[in-house]
Amino acid sequence: MNDSERHINRAMLPEPTLRRLPWYLAYLKMLDLKHQEHVSSTQIAKSLNVDASQIAKDLSFLNIKGKTRIGYEVHPLTRALTEFLGFKHRHNAFLIGAGSLGSALMRDLGLMQFGLNIVAAFDIDPHIIGSAVGDIPIYDLAQLAQQQHSSGVSIAIVAVPPESAQDVANTLVASNIKAIWNFTPFRIKVPRHVVVQNTSIYSDLALMYNNMEVNVNNKNNIAK
């Protein structure tokens, strides 16, 4: 079923809901592997530390309702979530910056499971242009517009040094890219019709370090 058949208005979907849906999906997949057929929102709630009422509300955005006393059907709900989250479709993408993080992403077959298919990479380093990581060729960044034109790819993953992020973003926008997955900590600016999704794994690292310090300080204060 597509969105209009389900009467889903994606623009109305709160971001926190969208962030929780993949948690439910991961949990449901596990139940499905164990051949569990039904699950209550209470059971999901207990396992994921989310309020049961929140779960019911989140799923109601997809027009999915559990049945009284039986709960949700695991397999159909797994399929509906996979479909809704866009993980079932194949989204072709370019990767910009085939350095350390970039080539790591090119090797991450997990992305493919979630519908993202990196078809080509681009770099400015003459030592790697012309080579490949797995099956994925690395082209000169100067060829981007031409490759976009011939392939119609509309997603680009940016894994360049942060100081180059804005220049690369400008090139991408000029080359008809519609969505940028930005792995740099640099906040790029793009026109409104272009989607930017920021993923800052190094910011998460800073959060983790900070919480470790907080824990250590708490312990020391208790010991005093």
Next chain:
Amino acid sequence: MNDSERHINRAMLPEPTLRRLPWYLAYLKMLDLKHQEHVSSTQIAKSLNVDASQIAKDLSFLNIKGKTRIGYEVHPLTRALTEFLGFKHRHNAFLIGAGSLGSALMRDLGLMQFGLNIVAAFDIDPHIIGSAVGDIPIYDLAQLAQQQHSSGVSIAIVAVPPESAQDVANTLVASNIKAIWNFTPFRIKVPRHVVVQNTSIYSDLALMYNNMEVNVNNKNNIAK
């Protein structure tokens, strides 16, 4: 300078502030490369789409103040942020699950720049146990407690299939691990003294897909 010399209470630091600090750092590093000596909060604000007053407030948590008309000194501020965010120290870590994403993380030298040093990986697959990715050996997960005991490592990166995440987390907690960087979409449960940092790159992918759909729908509505 350490936290108490700076009079910083990390427990009081709001998470949004902590998430913005690495943006400032990325931007300052770029200015530093260009040999710019001073920067105003207005200039940072314009480049990063963050309110100038917010920037001043965020930096004041670190007891850093700009000077009237001159602004912040780029190089010292870069150093103070790097230090404060924990990127300057070396944090040794174990990686659990040397599959696709896991071995990608083992190859990401960027992590090292941000202070994270993966010293060993663990898996349950007999085909890869005993091998290595780069310099990093892959051990049997059953050896975890013993390796933790001899190395004192307190951070573990979890990149296993989501259905194994909770079992692995339990093993980690029992093996004296104090912080878990969870790359699975499964919400693991741990005792309060253990830090969990979740990084869900596939949730970000779902957000990007959704925003792309919203943009397409908007365009179609305008065209109607």
